[in-house]
Amino acid sequence: MADRAVAVRVAVSHAPAAQLRAVRFTWPSAPPFTLAVPDLTVAAGEKLLLVGPSGAGKSTLMSLLCGVVRPDAGSVTVLGSDLGAMRGAARDRFRGEHFGVLFQMFNLLPYASVIDNVVLPLRFAPARRVRAASNGGEAVRLLARLGIDDTTARQGVASRLSVGQQQRIAAARALIGNPEIIVADEPTSALDRESQSSFLDLLFAEVARTHATLVTVSHDPALAPRFDRVVALDSIATVKRG
Amino acid sequence: MIFRLALRSLANRWATATLTALAIAVSVTLFLGVEKVRNGARASFANTISGTDLIVGARSGPVNLLLYSVFRIGNATNNIWWTTVQDIAARPEIEWLVPLSLGDSHFGFRIVGTTPAYFEYYRYRRDRALEFRDGAPFADLFEAVVGADVAAAFGYDVGDRIVIAHGLGNTSFALHDDRPFTIAGILRKTGTPVDRSVHVGLEAITAIHVDWQAGARIPGLTTPAERLRQMDLTPKDVTAVLIGLKSRLTAFRVQRAINEFAAEPLTAVLPGVALQELWGLIGTAESALAIVSALTVVTALLGMAAMLLATLGERRREMAILRSVGAGPRTILGLLTAEALILTSAGALVGIVLLYIGLAAARPWVDSRFGLYIPLEPPHPREMLALIGVIGAGVVAAMLPAVRAYRLSLADGMMVRT
Numbered sequence: 001m002a003d004r005a006v007a008v009r010v011a012v013s014h015a016p017a018a019q020l021r022a023v024r025f026t027w028p029s030a031p032p033f034t035l036a037v038p039d040l041t042v043a044a045g046e047k048l049l050l051v052g053p054s055g056a057g058k059s060t061l062m063s064l065l066c067g068v069v070r071p072d073a074g075s076v077t078v079l080g081s082d083l084g085a086m087r088g089a090a091r092d093r094f095r096g097e098h099f100g101v102l103f104q105m106f107n108l109l110p111y112a113s114v115i116d117n118v119v120l121p122l123r124f125a126p127a128r129r130v131r132a133a134s135n136g137g138e139a140v141r142l143l144a145r146l147g148i149d150d151t152t153a154r155q156g157v158a159s160r161l162s163v164g165q166q167q168r169i170a171a172a173r174a175l176i177g178n179p180e181i182i183v184a185d186e187p188t189s190a191l192d193r194e195s196q197s198s199f200l201d202l203l204f205a206e207v208a209r210t211h212a213t214l215v216t217v218s219h220d221p222a223l224a225p226r227f228d229r230v231v232a233l234d235s236i237a238t239v240k241r242g
Numbered sequence: 243m244i245f246r247l248a249l250r251s252l253a254n255r256w257a258t259a260t261l262t263a264l265a266i267a268v269s270v271t272l273f274l275g276v277e278k279v280r281n282g283a284r285a286s287f288a289n290t291i292s293g294t295d296l297i298v299g300a301r302s303g304p305v306n307l308l309l310y311s312v313f314r315i316g317n318a319t320n321n322i323w324w325t326t327v328q329d330i331a332a333r334p335e336i337e338w339l340v341p342l343s344l345g346d347s348h349f350g351f352r353i354v355g356t357t358p359a360y361f362e363y364y365r366y367r368r369d370r371a372l373e374f375r376d377g378a379p380f381a382d383l384f385e386a387v388v389g390a391d392v393a394a395a396f397g398y399d400v401g402d403r404i405v406i407a408h409g410l411g412n413t414s415f416a417l418h419d420d421r422p423f424t425i426a427g428i429l430r431k432t433g434t435p436v437d438r439s440v441h442v443g444l445e446a447i448t449a450i451h452v453d454w455q456a457g458a459r460i461p462g463l464t465t466p467a468e469r470l471r472q473m474d475l476t477p478k479d480v481t482a483v484l485i486g487l488k489s490r491l492t493a494f495r496v497q498r499a500i501n502e503f504a505a506e507p508l509t510a511v512l513p514g515v516a517l518q519e520l521w522g523l524i525g526t527a528e529s530a531l532a533i534v535s536a537l538t539v540v541t542a543l544l545g546m547a548a549m550l551l552a553t554l555g556e557r558r559r560e561m562a563i564l565r566s567v568g569a570g571p572r573t574i575l576g577l578l579t580a581e582a583l584i585l586t587s588a589g590a591l592v593g594i595v596l597l598y599i600g601l602a603a604a605r606p607w608v609d610s611r612f613g614l615y616i617p618l619e620p621p622h623p624r625e626m627l628a629l630i631g632v633i634g635a636g637v638v639a640a641m642l643p644a645v646r647a648y649r650l651s652l653a654d655g656m657m658v659r660t
Contacts, residue, residue, distance in 0.1 A: 059656075068565060068655035089570050096568015101656065103566070106559050111254030112247065123243045124568030157254075173567070 015080050017181055017213035018042040018065055022074035025064055031242040035060045037074075040236050044180075047207065047214040051221050052233025058217040061237060062185055065215065066099050067091035079180055096124035100174030100212070104186035107170030110159035114148070115139050117158050118172045121179075128177025142172045146202050164195045168202065175206050182207060184216040188223070200226060244573060248580035251560075255553065259585060262546045266589025269535075269542040270632060271596040274625055276535040278601065279608075280528050282616035287521060290434045291484075291513050293365030295493050298322070298330065298500055299482040301507035305523065308516040311342060311482035314352040314435045318344065321479035326506050330483065333499070335492040338363050341480040343447045346406050346418070351392045353406055354439045355447035355480070361387070363486055366434045367615075376400045377427030380443055383471060385426035391437040393428045400425050404440070406450060418450040421467075433615045445475035485510075539632055543639040546585055550578060550643035554650065561651040574651045578644035579637055586636025590629050594621065 023037040035057040042048050052058055063069045064076055067083040070091070076083045079098055083091055095101075100121070108117045118139040122129040132138040143153045146168040152161065158169060167187065174182050187203070188196040204226060207214050216223070217233070224230045252259040291312050299307040300320035309315045331339045340363055343355030354360075358379045361372050377400040380387055388398055398404070403422045423442060431437055449470050465473075487493055493512060500510035561574050601618060608614050621629070 063655045066566070066656065089572070092565070092568050092570035094568075095566070099566075099568075101566035103563075103656075107563065109247070109251075109560055109563060111250045113250075116246075116250070120563075121567035124573075 015044065016041045016077075017044045017046065017079060018215070019077040020064065020071075020074070021077070023064060023071045023076060024073040025060060025069060025071050027060065033060070034240040035064075035237055036240070037061065037064075037237045040231075042181075042213060042215055045211050045213055047204070047226070047228045048216070049223055049227040049230045050215065050217045050233050050236075051219065051224070051230060052217070053219050055239070056233045057237050057239045058185065058233060061233070062101075062183055062217060066095050066101060066183060068095070093124065096121055097127055098180045100176075100179040100182045102167075102170055102174045102182065102184040102187045105163065105166075105190040107173070108158040108166050110157070112158060114143070114153050114155045114158050114161075114169055117169055118143065118176055120173060122177055125177060125179075128179060132177040138176060139172065142176055142206075143169065145206065146172050147198070148172070163190050164199065167191060167199055171199070171203050171206070175210065175212075178210045179212065181213045181215065184214070186218050186220075187216065189218070189220065244576050245580050245584075248577055248584055251577070252581055252584060258549055258553075262542075262549050263585050263589045263592065265542040265545055266539075266586055266632075266636070267592035267596060269538040270590050270593025270629070271600065273535045273539050273632070274593065274597050274621075274628070275600065276531055277625060277628065278597070278616055279614065280532060281622070282614050283528065284521065284525075286433055286614050288514075288517055289367040290517070291364075291366060292368055293363065293486065294484045294513050295487040295490060296485040296497055296500070296510045297482060297513055297516070298485060298508055298510045301509050304509065304511040304516040305520050307482065307509055307511055308513065308520055310344065311484075312435065312513070314344065314354075314439060318481045321481055322483070322508060323479050323506055324477050326503065326508070327480060327483055329503075329505070330485070330500060333496065335487050335489070335496050336485055337488045338486040340364070340484040341444060341477075342482045342484065343444055343477060343479075344481040346408055346447070346450075348392070348404060348406055348440045349396070351389075351395075352435075352439050353447070354441045355444045355477075356441055357444060360441065360484075363484070364436065366432050366436070370432070372432065372436065373430040375428045375430045377425070380426045380441065380446075382424070382426070383443060383446055383449055383475070384421060384423050384467070385442070386423040386446075387427040387429060387441040388425055389429050389437040389439045389441075390431040392440055393425075398425055398428065400428060406440070406442075420453075421450045431609075433609065444477050444480065448475040448477050449473075539635070542589070543586070543632075543636050546582060546636065547639040547642050550581065550640060551646065554643060554647055557647075558650055558654055561647065562654055562656050565651055565654075566656045571648045571652045575644045575648045578647050579640050582636050582640030582644070583633065586633045589636075590632055594629070 018041070020037045020040040024034065026032050026034040050058065050061070064071060065078070067076070067078070067086070070084050078094070081094065083094065086094060109120070112120070119132070122132055140150065140153050144150070148165060148168050152165060155161065158166065161169070167190065188199060191199055200223070216227070297307055297311050299311055300318060300322055302319045306316065306319070310318050327339070327341055330336065338359060340356060340360045344352060346353040361379045364372050375390065377387070386404060392398065402425045404425065405422050406418045408418060423446070429436060452465050452470060452473070487496060497510040497512065500508050564573060598618070601616060605616055605618065608616060
């Protein structure tokens with residue numbers, strides 16, 4: 001068990017974080033929506049920005065990458081593991097263990113406390129729980145680094161906080177227990193310009209600290225300067241409707 | 243964690259959740275309350291008479307005989323001759339025999355002509371004997387012993403004088419007002435028809451009907467009490483007889499012998515068998531009540547399912563968040579099930595508390611008003627089973643919204659396309 005964990009770690013440091021090969025996926029909606037990704041490789045530790053307008057398949061690409069859906073054809077390999085070969089429950093576990101996900105807005109369970117929201121992924125990811133626990137009080141410290149003071153962190157209900165605060169708490173949730181890959185879907189579009197840049201400063205600082213891979217999808221090319229690589233979605237993926 | 247999330251999620255919708263749990267609580271109270279009353283009624287009923295091995299009356303159905311002799315409802319089809327009673331009493335199997343003479347009343351309460359042996363041998367609630375709250379059995383010809391309800395209804399005390407009406411009407415004009423009775427004793431409450439009876443000696447029944455013919459007093463004729471005391475007041479006939487046997491094993495033999503009695507057509511019944519037969523008749527209503535109360539539980543649980551289902555739309559975002567942190571659709575299913583479990587358990591718990599508060603409050607009234615004794619005891623294992631059944635049914639009812647949530651979260655994944 002320990003040997004395998006080490007082996008995975010070693011593999012992570014050399015292999016790409018994620019690799020999509022000849023992937024095709026169709027939502028069984030009406031009309032059907034098909035996304036094809038011939039080849040996309042995300043290097044370990046890379047900060048990648050995928051830019052495209054809405055309807056370009058951003059959400060579908062995220063779902064494939066995080067293993068929420070399985071490709072109809074081709075392969076999605078994350079940290080050396082073929083997601084397509086895993087059963088649903090295994091993919092859910094894998095996502096909890098290796099991904100931190102950040103949505104555009106409404107990131108928090110409105111009824112849960114701030115701390116409960118932050119530690120939520122640990123419930124589903126034993127390895128992340130071990131890493132977070134070995135750093136006792138990680139949630140509060142993480143929140144402090146993201147500019148959430150102690151009183152706010154101890155708030156009983158998260159839904160009363162401002163959008164900016166909610167996004168930072170969501171970032172803390174994505175980062176807690178140091179998952180290898182952070183996936184963010186329009187993380188700043190709900191924020192005003194000033195909050196956007198301070199939020200990104202904090203997010204990038206934390207990502208740098210943990211050497212995580214960051215994949216962000218956005219329609220906003222203004223974010224580009226912060227990333228290692230910027231890719232237009234329509235250059236790597238094709239969308240077909242009907 | 244899932245449980246805590248479910249709890250917090252419900253707390254977030256506390257108003258709806260409270261109302262839903264309350265609906266379940268009230269239905270559980272009703273359901274268990276009906277069970278308690280059902281069991282109490284059945285027990286009270288079965289315990290109306292015990293210790294008596296045979297009841298004998300004129301030829302009729304066992305239920306009819308039981309109704310008029312024990313429950314004092316309706317009338318005997320016919321009387322039995324006193325000579326017949328003596329013949330039966332002479333049988334070697336018989337340990338004791340208590341004759342009953344019915345037919346008169348006191349403001350709607352039945353007069354029971356009997357012997358002092360009645361107070362010695364009558365048993366109820368398994369082996370409880372009649373007890374005197376005040377006074378003693380009748381000793382004189384014109385003395386009476388009244389049941390607890392009779393005493394309570396008119397505020398009678400030992401020494402008070404009462405008048406007996408001829409026949410059973412509540413407002414009879416044919417009064418035996420020339421022969422008032424003195425109350426010699428008042429019985430303790432039993433929860434049986436004894437409470438609503440006025441007991442006098444067999445001879446007294448004969449005595450008050452001297453000077454009467456065909457249900458009316460012969461005008462101008464009043465035999466002085468002193469003369470009456472010197473007369474032979476042995477009754478010509480009685481209405482029914484309670485019999486105790488030396489050995490229960492002979493019950494069927496004696497019953498057959500009485501049923502085949504040559505001189506007069508008679509019916510002898512085993513009280514237990516007749517009670518069961520009678521309960522079989524009125525038990526249908528009781529079952530209907532149980533079904534109705536069970537249906538209110540089903541209604542409350544369906545309400546809960548509807549409530550959970552109605553919130554799913556606004557909770558798709560929450561499910562997407564859970565999926566994004568690694569929760570599978572099964573966790574979503576578990577969350578919804580946990581919420582249902584919390585709601586039904588809370589409902590069942592509050593329901594039980596309400597039930598016992600209600601029972602404690604209503605018990606004295608139910609006992610005095612209906613003679614229904616409902617013991618305040620911890621839930622019967624069968625009731626606990628029923629409660630577990632309610633919680634189980636709640637979880638089953640939650641499957642509808644839970645499976646829908648499962649499907650939604652499977653289709654939505656991490657995004658909500660609304």
